[in-house]
Amino acid sequence: MTHPTTIVIPTYTEKRWSYLQRTLESARAQTHRPDEIVVVVDHNPVMFARAKAELSGVTVLENAYPQGVSGNRNTGAEHAGTPLIAFLDDDIIADRHWLARQIEPFADPSVIGTGGAIVPAWAGPEPRWMPAEFLWAVGGSYAGMPTETAPIRNVWSANMIVRRETFAAAGGFRVGFGKLGDRNRPEDTDLCLRMSQIGGGRWMYVPSAVIQHEVPAERASFRFFVRRCYAEGRGKVQMAGLHENDALGAERSYLWSLPKAFLRHLTGAVRGQGVNQLLRAGGVVAGVAAAALGGVVETISSRRPVRRPAVKAAQ
Template sequence: MHKEPPAMTHLSSKTQAPDNALPHIDCVLIGINSEKTVGRCIESIQAADYPRDRLHIYYVDGGSSDASILIAKQYEGVITIALRPVHPTPGLGRNAGWQTGSSPLIQFLDSDTILDRNWFSSAIKAIRPEKIGAVQGILSELYPERSFYNWIGNLEWNGLKGECESFGGNVIVKRDALEMTGGYDEEMVGGEDPELSRRIIRAGWKVIQTGVPMAQHDLAMTRFKQYLRRTFRTGYAFAAVRERERSAGSRFWQYEYRKIIIKGGGFSFSLLLAIPLMAVGAPAPSITALALVALGTALLLNPRIFKVGQFMREQQLERKDARIYAWHCSLVVLPQLAGVLRYHIGRIFNQPLRNRPARIASEISVQTP
């Protein structure tokens, strides 16, 4: 059963500091065909415990065919930015938003999120120190009980409290850090958030996880096809970001990347070797083939076999749920491996993965109420 995140005890913004001492914040929402969620996201920002005149909301639309822009325009003070790129990416939308504004802080949000009312109170405190470039909080899934996929997302959204190696798509960032690094990579179709965070860290800034509620996310994933598409793109993002980090001399995502190659690749390679051996039909090759498949399967199912107890402790799961999560951790490397291979094949033939082209030519139009 889903539980709302606990309310954070706090003093109101006006008792913490005078209004004129609180920084202005540009809230940049991005979305495509988000008519079901964008209004809810805007309303959550407007309901935040923060002086309304210091919040500036930008909805950046990546090429919707529904009523997303019309809905955003209905809210007073919201600036809509309509992008019509040939190949839409999250980086294009986020850059268009923060570059349009001028506030010293930028809160990035996906349009399918609901901002926690008290988030800005803790975020402002955490990001004040000079060397803190970005701050994130707890992102929880809105309806984890509605599907296995939502439940998995809810388990994996967040890292440990304290200084961290990267941030996700929902984060508050200093404008100085964005200007110093140039902002988001506008060509990446996945992994653009951790990729930027790594450049921000290399520029001398720190990224902090506060451990307090930041937003709720509506993944709305109910079909296996959606899960496969998302995990494929996750693998592609691991490869794309890992390539950049390797060139920069960083080990970021090295473990995750190697895990996909060793487990997913090892299992797949064992099958490829076993099939022709089985076709021979002789006892010795058949035994060898079975041994290869057994070895590859053991490699693939390592989390399911050996890590159930670990998942129980780390994720605070009952044994049944820990087993289910272990199956996910075992099998997810296969679609991720497909994404990794797609990235490297694309590099060889200069054919990177791109989002579906928009029907009209690239343009940016900024419309204010």
């Protein structure tokens, strides 16, 4: 089975032009060649014109939806004519075997989507206080995830492949619900939940399908970390409000694992394994506290009537 695949790469600013070129280079170098690479520009006419003029061998589109990465991805998906659609961010480098490995689970017809490992590519030194359990805060795979190909509740849109038919039936990414400005809502988790509800399909995590995700220096700060965890707490509560069934079971299991992480780092510090262990124990506490505060704030705020963002079916 050849698994024809279209790669969709959303982008929005010329400040990331060099990143985008690097991402495209890695996409073109795959051992399993994609049938098409689509770059979708998010309401930036200057960048759209530059991309049309300078990017060869790719399809360049403008976001057909209101501003935001969800509509950007949906625009690319609606253009795709292949059974599989792969989503990459515009600031990644994909391993040359990434696509070949990540499409393997689709030999099982019950698999509706896959995700792969995301390795943070720090622009500077990795923060001494960063616990591996919180690497998701900078867009990376975190400690405790499967080390071999295994079922998983959700994957991340920076490294995601979907069956086009199921994606369209679910309505694609929820437009207006995602990352825009200072909002950071889990549009990828929301999509995974909705796609799984269609025919009971499964998601698979493929740790051997690796991408590197750029982490600029400003995102390696403790301030960014706390704000990101706070936003995640708010976003998860917002997501849960959009689903009738329990949508936060995986989050509760994750939270139960964090006291062990705290004790492991604290014990390491007591045993003389270095001050980094103590700093990471503090990072666990700070991350949990910030996410919890965000969850409480959103729970209180959500008691007011709000307009739910629309899910528009992909064509």
